[in-house]
Amino acid sequence: xxxxxxxxxxxxxxxxxxxxxxxxxxxxxxxxxxxxxxxxxxxxxxxxxxxxxxxxxxxxxxxxxxxxxxxxxxxxxxxxxxxxxxxxxxxxxxxxxxxxxxxxxxxxxxxxxxxxxxxxxxxxxxxxxxxxxxxxxxxxxxxxxxxxxxxxxxxxxxxxxxxxxxxxxxxxxxxxxxxxxxxxxxxxxxxxxxxxxxxxxxxxxxxxxxxxxxxxxxxxxxxxxxxxxxxxxxxxxxxxxxxxxxxxxxxxxxxxxxxxxxxxxxxxxxxxxxxxxxxxxxxxxxxxxxxxxxxxxxxxxxxxxxxxxxxxxxxxxxxxxxxxxxxxxxxxxxxxxxxxxxxxxxxxxxxxxxxxxxxxxxxxxxxxxxxxxxxxxxxxxxxxxxxxxxxxxxxxxxxxxxxxxx
Amino acid sequence: xxxxxxxxxxxxxxxxxxxxxxxxxxxxxxxxxxxxxxxxxxxxxxxxxxxxxxxxxxxxxxxxxxxxx
Numbered sequence: 001x002x003x004x005x006x007x008x009x010x011x012x013x014x015x016x017x018x019x020x021x022x023x024x025x026x027x028x029x030x031x032x033x034x035x036x037x038x039x040x041x042x043x044x045x046x047x048x049x050x051x052x053x054x055x056x057x058x059x060x061x062x063x064x065x066x067x068x069x070x071x072x073x074x075x076x077x078x079x080x081x082x083x084x085x086x087x088x089x090x091x092x093x094x095x096x097x098x099x100x101x102x103x104x105x106x107x108x109x110x111x112x113x114x115x116x117x118x119x120x121x122x123x124x125x126x127x128x129x130x131x132x133x134x135x136x137x138x139x140x141x142x143x144x145x146x147x148x149x150x151x152x153x154x155x156x157x158x159x160x161x162x163x164x165x166x167x168x169x170x171x172x173x174x175x176x177x178x179x180x181x182x183x184x185x186x187x188x189x190x191x192x193x194x195x196x197x198x199x200x201x202x203x204x205x206x207x208x209x210x211x212x213x214x215x216x217x218x219x220x221x222x223x224x225x226x227x228x229x230x231x232x233x234x235x236x237x238x239x240x241x242x243x244x245x246x247x248x249x250x251x252x253x254x255x256x257x258x259x260x261x262x263x264x265x266x267x268x269x270x271x272x273x274x275x276x277x278x279x280x281x282x283x284x285x286x287x288x289x290x291x292x293x294x295x296x297x298x299x300x301x302x303x304x305x306x307x308x309x310x311x312x313x314x315x316x317x318x319x320x321x322x323x324x325x326x327x328x329x330x331x332x333x334x335x336x337x338x339x340x341x342x343x344x345x346x347x348x349x350x351x352x353x354x355x356x357x358x359x360x361x362x363x364x365x366x367x368x369x370x371x372x373x374x375x376x377x378x379x380x381x382x383x384x385x386x387x388x389x390x391x392x393x394x395x396x397x398x399x400x401x402x403x404x405x406x
Numbered sequence: 407x408x409x410x411x412x413x414x415x416x417x418x419x420x421x422x423x424x425x426x427x428x429x430x431x432x433x434x435x436x437x438x439x440x441x442x443x444x445x446x447x448x449x450x451x452x453x454x455x456x457x458x459x460x461x462x463x464x465x466x467x468x469x470x471x472x473x474x475x
Contacts, residue, residue, distance in 0.1 A: 109422065110438050113438070113439070114428070339460065342464060348421075348467065349467075352421040357424060
């Protein structure tokens with residue numbers, strides 16, 4: 001039976017160095033040896049696919065591009081088959097370049113500081129425990145479908161002030177935008193339209209009844225001239241917060257649990273030394289970074305000595321940068337107590353993820369609560385682990401057996 | 407006698423990853439946007455030298471300097 005939820009296939013890749021494709025099933029399944037091959041070939045590789053696209057393969061080349069907003073624009077941030085028209089206020093600030101980027105970013109930062117996240121932490125612990133209550137007695141669980149998925153959805157729904165019970169709606173839009181939308185523009189436009197309509201309804205409700213949440217916060221925000229934001233800006237930022245906050249952290253929590261299921265020695269150490277969990281979270285973020293961004297080359301330049309031509313996209317793989325052995329000794333090993341870790345999982349430069357403090361808090365709480373209640377678990381040999389395709393990588397099916405192995 | 411250390415954050419480089427605040431909360435403060443600066447005049451009290459170096463070596467933007475005075 002064909003699976004309609006999977007994007008259409010591209011021709012298979014036979015020459016990774018000259019014809020890479022981040023939607024290829026081999027990349028989705030195990031990208032790490034591919035990145036190693038590309039890195040050995042050149043700091044920057046190119047493919048004719050996606051109407052022309054580069055990929056920096058080293059940490060240094062990724063840093064150069066992330067810090068160069070003159071030659072590399074964020075007006076397009078997903079590598080797709082097509083180049084949909086650039087929408088005004090698509091999703092500020094992630095789709096903004098200087099000088100409009102900074103005020104749009106500063107608007108979103110105060111609700112996401114570490115102190116603001118501390119206030120949300122008790123609610124997150126409760127959410128994690130409610131989810132665990134739902135399956136702990138079963139002896140087995142798909143941890144991606146029933147645990148890691150719902151933690152970030154419920155967190156961002158809580159912050160935005162929209163019903164947590166709409167979670168499956170949000171998850172479907174994200175699938176349409178980030179996975180199906182790579183190859184099907186109509187899918188992308190439909191999801192954007194539906195999300196905008198959804199948020200317009202919530203904005204309308206708040207006009208008569210203001211609330212204490214991020215939607216009201218953005219509605220009441222003023223720009224530098226004291227004017228309210230354009231509606232398209234408010235909607236764009238709301239779409240961004242919903243999209244960016246969900247399958248990213250879903251993936252990060254899922255990959256972390258996947259690692260711990262297969263690595264009893266790390267699991268036992270974190271149970272014995274829970275104070276090590278924040279350090280472990282950073283290492284798991286490095287080794288299994290979920291998010292690959294993109295830029296569009298707007299002026300010819302060179303990166304790590306390689307010429308780069310305007311009109312191409314750039315696949316800005318923070319995950320590949322984080323596996324560069326020149327930057328990280330034993331880059332392909334998870335060193336759960338790694339002390340020096342300048343990983344780029346949340347990006348580098350002005351587009352550093354606005355939700356990084358939220359994501360870190362969610363990961364830490366999700367692992368702490370899981371390990372307290374489920375110290376023993378392993379992959380279910382009768383099930384299959386599957387990974388999402390494209391822009392955000394993480395387990396979408398994660399079948400576990402709970403309890404000690406017999 | 408050991409040299410006294412001072413930490414400094416380059417405000418043009420800091421992007422608010424907040425790793426320094428997590429690793430060395432005594433030595434750094436965050437502003438309302440979550441961007442970091444040194445606590446007080448940046449002087450590292452005795453016993454916290456390791457934390458200063460740890461913060462420096464975990465800053466993704468290479469925004470932190472530790473200087474000996």
